[in-house]
Amino acid sequence: MRKPFISANWKMNKTIEETVEFINAFIPLVKDITDVDMLIAPPFISLSTAAGFLKGTNIKLGAQNVFYEEKGAFTGEVSPAMLLSAGCTHVILGHSERRQYFMETDEVVNKKVKIALKNGLDAILCVGESLKEREENRMFEVLDKQLSGSLKDLSMDGITIAYEPIWAIGTGKTATKEQANEAHAHIRGWLRENKEGADTVRILYGGSVTPENVASLMSEPEVDGGLVGGASLKPDSFAQIVINSRRK
Ligand code: 13P
Numbered sequence: 001m002r003k004p005f006i007s008a009n010w011k012m013n014k015t016i017e018e019t020v021e022f023i024n025a026f027i028p029l030v031k032d033i034t035d036v037d038m039l040i041a042p043p044f045i046s047l048s049t050a051a052g053f054l055k056g057t058n059i060k061l062g063a064q065n066v067f068y069e070e071k072g073a074f075t076g077e078v079s080p081a082m083l084l085s086a087g088c089t090h091v092i093l094g095h096s097e098r099r100q101y102f103m104e105t106d107e108v109v110n111k112k113v114k115i116a117l118k119n120g121l122d123a124i125l126c127v128g129e130s131l132k133e134r135e136e137n138r139m140f141e142v143l144d145k146q147l148s149g150s151l152k153d154l155s156m157d158g159i160t161i162a163y164e165p166i167w168a169i170g171t172g173k174t175a176t177k178e179q180a181n182e183a184h185a186h187i188r189g190w191l192r193e194n195k196e197g198a199d200t201v202r203i204l205y206g207g208s209v210t211p212e213n214v215a216s217l218m219s220e221p222e223v224d225g226g227l228v229g230g231a232s233l234k235p236d237s238f239a240q241i242v243i244n245s246r247r248k
Pocket residue numbers: 009095164168169170171172206207208209227228229230231
């Protein structure tokens with residue numbers, strides 16, 4: 001049985017002070033939870049402070065991006081070693097917002113996953129189709145292309161997949177549990193055909209996850225957790241998502 005994994009993706013939200021305020025409120029709400037892996041991913045600037053407050057807790061820390069070179073003249077970028085020294089264990093890569101606003105291709109995402117793993121960071125790789133692609137019945141084709149491009153020459157050690165249909169992100173239009181399970185089952189099928197250890201890889205669902213819908217999504221056999229945006233910004237709502245994701 002794969003252990004549930006609930007990750008927050010705060011995107012470009014919260015100052016350092018707001019991050020500390022969240023963490024101080026969140027820790028007591030989930031302190032006894034050992035059957036769900038939890039992660040928060042604040043913006044870069046808050047990582048180091050967050051790590052200090054999370055030390056010794058059951059909550060892990062992740063970044064939302066990394067650059068694909070070790071160091072050098074790359075103004076404004078952040079390296080894997082910097083994330084490690086800030087206290088991160090994970091990095092979210094290939095999010096659709098990175099693909100859309102920052103022109104990240106599967107090739108770029110592949111380089112980022114590679115350098116993250118090489119440096120000892122775990123990667124949460126995001127894939128997902130647009131509404132148009134779904135309506136044109138190209139969903140599986142799009143997922144296959146993203147998986148084969150982003151995972152080229154990689155084994156699955158240290159990789160979690162997040163299925164995030166673009167039409168469900170920030171829209172309040174959650175995929176039904178059947179839609180999520182269908183996509184996850186397809187992703188796992190692709191992994192079985194192309195990689196070792198497909199059955200132990202966790203596949204998270206992302207897109208308008210809330211305390212109200214998470215238990216239903218988690219009741220599906222292929223849904224191993226969630227990547228949560230909006231509903232992860234409040235400590236009680238995110239804690240409730242974690243609690244409601246526990247296996248019965
Ligand atoms: P929302 O939960 O706000 O829909 O965002 C999902 C997401 O993009 C997480 O990475």
